[in-house]
Amino acid sequence: MSDDVKAGLLVIGDEILSGRTEDKNISYLATWLNEAGIQLAEVRVVPDIEGEIADAVNALRARYDYVFTTGGIGPTHDDITVDSIAAAFGVPVVTHKEAYARMEAYYGAENFTPARQRMARVPAGGELVDNPVSIAPGIRIENVFILAGVPKIMQAMLEDLRPLLKGGRKVxxxxxxxxxxxxxxxxxxxxxxxxxxxxxxxxxxxxxxxxxxxxxxxxxxxxxxxxxxxxxxxxxxxxxxxxxxxxxxx
The missing domain is CATH 3.30.70.260 (ACT domain)
Structure with a gap:
């Protein structure tokens, strides 16, 4: 990588665009990245629409060294980030065996509902990003890092990524x-x-x-x-x- 390492951020969620939820991740991520020698160069906010998420991911990952997404990886039907990013990469969605085992042990088999099992799904080829707060992992696929939207969880996931990121010049x-x-x-x-x-x-x-x-x-x-x-x-x-x-x- 060159001295200038840049990242894009994709904030995903209808609740952000509607104003019901205030985004608190942009400022934190920008500061955290700068300390790592990475400059946050662009932020996009998109609704929970698969095609729009996929298009934005493809645009950002072609332009920047790293792409981070926040939001849409929970247990409900409208958490479609995993499906959308799989579509962006042209790969299927699969159940990650390790993620499934971690969450089953955490919740207990009797409480590991189909909704929670959704959070063990990843785009094929994806690697896990640890979540020490609530166990359900984030995901890395190539230069894209899929993180939670809840600030406390997103921040904890970032620390797992620190050794993986190659920074350039701090600003x-x-x-x-x-x-x-x-x-x-x-x-x-x-x-x-x-x-x-x-x-x-x-x-x-x-x-x-x-x-x-x-x-x-x-x-x-x-x-x-x-x-x-x-x-x-x-x-x-x-x-x-x-x-x-x-x-x-x-």
Missing amino acids: WTQALTIHVAESKIADGLGALQAAHGGVSIGSYPFYHAGVGAQVVIRSPDQAAVSTAMEALRTFCRENAFATEGPTEIE
Whole structure:
């Protein structure tokens, strides 16, 4: 892999798109991946429709080093992620013997219902991702990792993947909060960006506790981030703009 290792995330579920459930996995996964030297480059949210899931998986896995999916691997009829990803790879769905044995031992034969048995199904060729929280595993097939949608379970599954992922360059990030209307710093930020081509400078306005903007500087080059941040602080001092920070963002 090159120095820049990128990933895509596919968030699956009608409940996300309807607003009934708030997604809490994107931010966590982006931070976790960056620590591993992998950049989350794209996020898509799709409904529980097999064709749309399959199309999105195929698009993402062709574009990025890794693809992660969250949601749709539970015991109910609308948990169709396994079927959809099997369709994307053009393989059948099979019962994974080890997954079946683990869950039967966990639940007990009398409580290992047909619904729970669904969670032992994998696309043919899939490997298990451990789930230390509730036993039902995630799945790896080629560069696609099929994870639970429940944040606590998703986070636990990620730790099982850490040794399998090859990272590249970590992106370093610093943020400075500036207590002035964003329009007053726009020209200065444009000039800073032009002068510091090795970094990305983003401005994110806020309107709580006064008006201002958080300016975020990112780059795989830690020294370049520090240099650009010092230039930003100088700009603020010269214009008597009140600031807070800078802070390191993981």
